[in-house]
Amino acid sequence: MQPKIDQLKRILNEVADLSAAASVLSWDQQTYMPEGGSEDRGDALATLSALAHKRFTSEETGRLLEDLAGQADQLNPDSDDARLIRVTRHNYDKDTRVPSEKVAEFARVTTVAQGVWARARAENNFALFLPHLQKIIELRRGYASLFAPFDHVYDPLLDDYEPGLKTADVQAIFNKLRPQQVALIQAIQAKPQVNDDFMRKYFDEEKQWHFGVEVITRFGYDWKRGRQDRSAHPFTISFGTGDVRITTRFDADRGSSALFSSMHECGHALYEQGVNPAYRRTPLTRGASMAIHESQSRLWENLVGRSLPFWKYFYPKFQQSFPEVLGNVDLMDFYRGINKVEPSLIRIQSDEATYNLHIMLRMELEIAMMEGSLEAKDLPEIWNARMHDYLGITPPNNKNGILQDVHWSAGMFGYFPTYALGNLVSVQFWECIRRDLPDLDSQIEHGDFSALLAWLRRNVHTHGSKFEPQELVQRVTGSKIDPQPYMRYLQSKYGDIYHL
């Protein structure tokens, strides 16, 4: 059996190398590549991705998986090798189900659509984007149909980002969450509002950069195995646990957003840096799913980075760095300001209380479009109506409404729910951490994140994608994905801030 496992690993290593190479090219494209490089870069990325796909979906991989399936009972089902075979099998079955012409067509259509979407958004012109979106919906429905029979047509799409999770599970979770979040927001809106004017002032970029570096260094980001650069959209990218990079950006209108963005990306990066090194060059060396990834980024950005203990330690330094902005803002006013609840048109600018509602809305629309009960042409109207229902605001235009997000133009149906699930999971983990580390607040007040990171390393990071997301949550917390811890967290936090 071992020779076959080794042979399978050699294939997976080669595929991982090609994928790491593609990631380096992609990182470069988003950070330093001059514009003249686009055409050749596109070709190089297409070649790498085609070669990786060809190698992974080869008959040799299939034969090895068949042979190993017969012998799997010789392995401890929780052993790394057994899990590697299982993950590989899952990916292989998905990847071989899709004809390569379909993969190529999808790549072509979404490449064009992303360019059109950018123009449509800039020009506030939904009609321009509509035919491309219709084509993408058609292709995604066709993709899903390759996996029939299924419980729900959305399942195969969701599975690409959350292996094993079902649409019905997510709907059940969101159905519990939605009314509670809406009620909380209404309760908050009935109270006197907090002031966050200082957040819209100018924070010197160089100082923000250095402050962000100081914070994430304290979090435990390993600079010998990573670096931070600037890019138009912040992201985290891994070329293996030894090189996990983040980017940030500076937004003149939203002063300190770079700091929160750095903490967010650092959360992703700590996860990737913390995967068991024994998994290198295999599919296990990445995070378990997008939701688990988001649980890590949101934990560091929000549960840590927008908490009072965190700012008890960092605020004096932060205030000193920006005396012209924060000289007259005391700690409690600052803390309330960075946690102001205010329904926003824009998802990525939303606070912790309203964010998930944007996601639930997107998912409802995605499901309706996949089911065929909603036509793309009707999206602006229904988007605006539900924004009013859930958040009490109505977008004045499509640019800041239905057109705001890139995901659909890239064909990423099934991705949005992972953002909200990540928020829920982050607090499920957090409740366990608080139980295991009773003096966590005091550690954070002293700028000490080592026990927190060690807990995450041990319980979450080290496993990479050895466990499916739901199994990982179950193993760590003893429960399924559950909205109640998140609601408890919101109610407690905003109860204090807004005197509910």
Place this chain on the structure above:
Amino acid sequence: MQPKIDQLKRILNEVADLSAAASVLSWDQQTYMPEGGSEDRGDALATLSALAHKRFTSEETGRLLEDLAGQADQLNPDSDDARLIRVTRHNYDKDTRVPSEKVAEFARVTTVAQGVWARARAENNFALFLPHLQKIIELRRGYASLFAPFDHVYDPLLDDYEPGLKTADVQAIFNKLRPQQVALIQAIQAKPQVNDDFMRKYFDEEKQWHFGVEVITRFGYDWKRGRQDRSAHPFTISFGTGDVRITTRFDADRGSSALFSSMHECGHALYEQGVNPAYRRTPLTRGASMAIHESQSRLWENLVGRSLPFWKYFYPKFQQSFPEVLGNVDLMDFYRGINKVEPSLIRIQSDEATYNLHIMLRMELEIAMMEGSLEAKDLPEIWNARMHDYLGITPPNNKNGILQDVHWSAGMFGYFPTYALGNLVSVQFWECIRRDLPDLDSQIEHGDFSALLAWLRRNVHTHGSKFEPQELVQRVTGSKIDPQPYMRYLQSKYGDIYHL
């Protein structure tokens, strides 16, 4: 016939994409990669190179080349397609002659040897490096033997860098050059020496960077198709004509070296940016050879960048940028200073009059080792003796003697001669340029390099590697590679500076 040419191009495109990807990984490794990335990066690069080699040397490529060979008389022998087939055939024959175990062994041995060489140089310990060098020499002799019969055992090595050039040709050229260069140096040494103390003062790095950028922008370096970064050793790297990058470094002991280094690398980059875009993703899209490449870098660095017309334009600006260093140095003293002739222990610090002697010495030793008439253990002694014969100086240690250059540890036998040949070719081109652009000096005095660049683009750059280096020189200049133009240039330039 066309379908087969198209099929061949598809293979070449894929190989070019893999090679471009490897170049991006290599650029990143030398500029921004954190140290933790080394292990995975090594694996990714090995996989890319193995896949490119496998694809290029496949039976399919061989069959297509066989089929096309039979039909070659249907093509104009100077057409791009005919030349592409010829270059591909040449590379294919070389690459398929070497068993892949040998390629892998050579990669392993030289990877280790480069680490050992770095330590040996730092510790001034030739004995540490000797066994590795012996192994590399053995492997290189074995490599050459795969190409028997040959006129000279060194021919196959030289051919890797200068396709088609023979050892005997280079020896004939160097035999004419050597006594003339030695005589010139002796004549110079008999004269009063020029002062270049200011060159060893501190030049602010930021200002040097900006001045260098201004200069190469004027040369015509296209920043939309390139960028400059810092690295330990300056280099130029191309990912296609749309993205050709350079690096520079700052050396505290040699004040303005970054400027000359930027001009040098810019010369390489202008060449790669200027290749006919129709050759993209094929082997024709690179420079014709290392010597032709070096002719371009040396032309911009020396024939332009160390010329009096150049500094007539730039010196007032340069002096203004560094008033504390150059405030009391007038143009003519500056010009003489940057052209001071002084036999140096270190090749890369050598002036135009002494540089080639370092190269000739290296080539003599390489040939003797390949022939088996010199043993590696005797290198330090013979190096030191010939340094005395050619340059009148004796290295005080091996660190600044035989151990100074990385090339042998990387197995790059046959590379050194291209540096000197590049110098010779640069002046052969220069004489033609002067004939075609009679007011070149005046253009340069006005900071106008456009006619010069256009000439190079038209006559040299656009062809990429369509022509073998000797054929290109013949087509452009009407002569073979010839040392006399270079000697005329040296005699005229230093005749003025040293009043010979």
